[in-house]
Amino acid sequence: MNANTIAAAIRQGIATGEHPYGSRLPTVRELADQHGVSQQTASAAYAVLAALGLVRTDRRSGTTVTAGRSADAHLGTFAPPDLAAAVAWKPNQGGEASEETTLVRQLDAPEHMAAWGISAGTAVVERTRIRSVDGAPVQHKLTVLPYSVASRTPEGYEGIPPMLAPVGAEPVRPPRGVRMADWLGWDVSRTEAAITAEPMDQAAASALGVPEGAPGFRVVSIARNPQGDTIFATVTTAPLHHRVTLDIVG
Structure with a gap:
């Protein structure tokens, strides 16, 4: 052996x-x-x-x-996108799934976000979530939105814009059957996804409890409006022993 x-x-x-x-x-x-x-x-x-x-x-x-049992990163690209029908993620072999927002902050976009269609210096909001199965972290998800998008509220809604809700706040969800993008008037017309296997950055590695530079799946999704402007970008990182799946609908 x-x-x-x-x-x-x-x-x-x-x-x-x-x-x-x-x-x-x-x-x-x-x-x-x-x-x-x-x-x-x-x-x-x-x-x-x-x-x-x-x-x-x-x-x-x-x-x-330093890794939990195998889990799925189930992501979808829809034409037109129908996020209400998507399963954002799920455990592969059962277990209790949980998700926690660990960071919400405002900053000026660094240069690397230009690759996502967000110009350097643009005011943006970063939101980080950690997804776990039976208490073991299995995914690190970073969402970046221009502040002009993140600050939108649904018609008739009173309170903090949902995308600006701080860590620990009760999540604000759209009415049943309505996807968040439509509820907030984002006018998403298409989503692009790229999947690579590469070393994890410091933030993802720390959240997942593995050494910085350990290999992982990196799934970058960019949602755009009909004019091609970026509405939001997400970067999901998962250890290589997990599985990443996609559904293409339409």
Whole structure:
């Protein structure tokens, strides 16, 4: 048995929940004895898992699982977009799903947002959400909107604009059967999505409990109005052992 085979077995256990998020795995010696291999081979197996962002090893605490069980990032592009029919995300094999807003802030758009159609210096609002299954974080989602879009309120609505609600506030949802974009008058006509596998940035890695630079899926979605202006952009990051799915409707 080689290191990759051992790593694959442990990875499967993480994906199915056999090794829960935050649990401690056997020591290198114990793993070597368990599989009848050298400690060098056992250590190499943990190195493979660490490179994937699934475990973290240090001398004091040993090897700890840093990923939850496998989950889906279920995203959709609709023509015309019908977000009311979309399932934004869901666990892959059951479990209790939860979502928390962890950051809401206003800032001037940095230069990298120009790639999303938001000019540098534009006043924008950033919202960050963490999605979890059974308490283990599985997705980091950043949403960016021009302030002129984020500050809109539905007709007859009184209170803080829904997209400016602070962390900890009760989420404001549109009437049943009405998608948020229509309720807020955003006039979304199309959504573009790009999926890549690349190292996680510091914010996503920290939120997901993995080392910065660990590989992950990065899903960038950009919603535009009929004139081609960006209404909002989202960046969803998930560890590679999760699954990303799309539905194309229309």
